[in-house]
Amino acid sequence: MLREGRPTTPEAIANDAGGIETFSGNRGLRIHEPLIFENGSYNRTGVDMEDAGAFETSLGGMDREESDINLPGYSEPETMRHFTRLSRKNYAIDMGFYPLGSCTMKHNPRLNEKMARVPGLSDVHPLQPLSTVQGSLKVMDELSHWLKTLTGMPAVALSPKAGAHGELCGVMAIRAAHEAKGDPRKYILVPESAHGTNPATAALCGYKVKAIPANDEGRVDLEALKAELDETVAGIMLTNPNTCGLFERDIIEIAEAVHAIGAYFYCDGANFNAIVGRVRPGDLGIDCMHINLHKTFSTPHGGGGPGSGPVVFSDRLADYVPVPDLVMLDDNSLSLKEHVEDGDANFGRMTAFHGQMGMYLRALSYMMSHGSDGLRQVAEDAVLSANYLQASLEDVMTRAFDGPCMHECLFSDKFLKDTGVETLDFAKAMIDEGYHPMTMYFPLVVHGAMLIEPTETESKHELDNFINSMRGLASAAKAGELDRFKGAPYYAPLRRLDETAAARNPVLKWQAAEAAE
Amino acid sequence: MTKYTKDHEWIIVDGDVATVGITDFAQKSLGDVVFVELPENGASFSEGDDAAVVESVKAASEIYAPIDGEITAVNEDLEADPSLVNSDPMGSGWFFKMSIADAGQLDGLMDEAAYNDYLKDLD
Secondary structure, eight states, rough: OOTTOOSSSHHHHHHHHHHHHHSSOOOOTTTOOGGGGOOOOOOOOSOOOOOTTTTTOOOTOOOOOOOOOOOOOHHHHHHHHHHHHHHHOOOOTTSSSSOOTTSSOOOOOOOHHHHHHOOHSSSSTTSSOGGGOHHHHHHHHHHHHHHHHTOEEEEEEOOOOOOHHHHHHHHHHHHHHHHHHTOSSSSSEEESSSSSSHHHHHHTTTTTEEEBBBBBTTBBBBHHHHHOOOOOOEEEEEEESTSOOOTTTTHHHHHHHHHHHEEEEEEEEGGGTTTTTTOOGGTTTOEEEEEOOTTTOOOOSSSSOOOOEEEEEETTGGGGGGEEEEEEETSSSSEOOOOOOOTTOSOBSSSOOOOHHHHHHHHHHHHHHHHHHHHHHHHHHHHHHHHHHHHHHHTTSEESSSSSSSSOOEEEGGGGGTTTHHHHHHHHHHHHOOOOEEEEEEEEEETTTTEEETTTTTHHHHHHHHHHHHHHHHHHHHHHHHHHHHTOOOSSOOOOOOHHHHHHHHSSSSSOHHHHH | EEEOOSSSSSEEEEEEEEEEEEEEHHHHHHEEEEEEOOTTTTTTTTTTTTEEEEEEESSSEEEOOOOSSEEEOTHHHHHOOOTHHHOTTTTOOOOOOEOOOGGGGGGBBBBBHHHHHHHHHOO
């Protein structure tokens, strides 16, 4: 870029403004956007003058009732601009690096979007006659085939709508399998480092949760686990790689011990990205596992699209796949089993319709465009990126555990000790650096945890920029630059929000400024 | 008599009633407490059972029953003002009172000196 004669970088522009305040309150392309409730009165209609006075309005008797939320009527361009301006204040994987641990915020390839918009596949209705949607059913069948092959499992339920919904599906199947034998049992074992949804799922299914401690390596304490195993235990819910970013090396021994008492092994597949194409969970002795299509298979998430959490089942649980379920008829056409029939073992209906069709298309597009070798490289590159970050930061930050990591690296806040800077402040300063913060204060087993997951998306160039920022921040914290952290973010559309007040005294409904005071 | 658990709870024993709360170290680790869920009056717990929940801006944690017994009173002030846990953890930020089913269990807990040593070891 030609830099002569005019300032172009953000710093130069900020310094060059010379304190000039604009009349609009906008800052050039950084446009101030008011809340929709505060942008004019409810009398705005978008199609007519706000107060037509003695004249009849063009609303044809559709005048709105007065309302205390003061929602103005926007015209189409005003509506477009309102939401576009808001979206520009947001952060997204399409804007920058998004290292949110355990969330696998990877690039959403545009080929997926193209496939999801193919008219014959995008314009279907869930109540259409099945003979007219054989193509869509074929997509579901093909996706099922890939999921079963990649996991080494014989059965799949596509319908669950997200990871936690998949957990619910899996544990309901476990419960149904125990009930079929006459006793649902009492406990589900969950490691301390588990995603919070795991114990929540177990509790929702009527089980009591027993927490299994981690050992010094950040993995499940095998002896503590075995000590809890008896015939009151219905199953275990384990994440592998776990939320410390480590592979559970004892997983086969865990599976054997769980099976020996007639219990089932649920695996939280949130971190499947680290092992896809390399390890088949079925070979490890896992009985059911959800797969986040919106993580491992690149469908949009984090406000960008719905989740989708298909669940794969081993032979031991294959009879418990809920409806609706995809089936092949004798004439080789595909159909949907919609209702529970006499003699079925399954626990019933999981969803009203058939799941997130748009996400199935995107995930299948991702699988087929990568191929099995490409998916294997996805896992390899994701693990390589995380280890590169870990190795590049370990001398200035404090690693939580020794040894190589899998797809995410975990640091504790020990390097911030006595600096006055806390994990939260560090995360806010990352916003000023132009990055979405990492996952913080999770997993709970590590003090002030910072969990960084780069995914395979990022180039070495991008990782190096990030490393440079993180090293800079770590040095600044140790050098006592408290203002940089305590006041952060300085460069976000809004400064730091009062999370404590928001939680202690939530105001869930918009109030006019006078009323709020 | 004040006793402490490894989970950073304190118990003040007064006759046959034990008052339970969390220590200053615990409230500092949690950060600003935003919600407290208390047990039902009359509920009975065994040592180690989940008796209450404390939620901060960082995390949600269980409060365990430090001994066997029955809940005789809960601190309803915490429901309206959970910040008492931060401002006065050893006093007005108490969680619940319970009966003492087995006084012998108290012997297994730490006194103040032992708890302070325990905190030093955590560093």
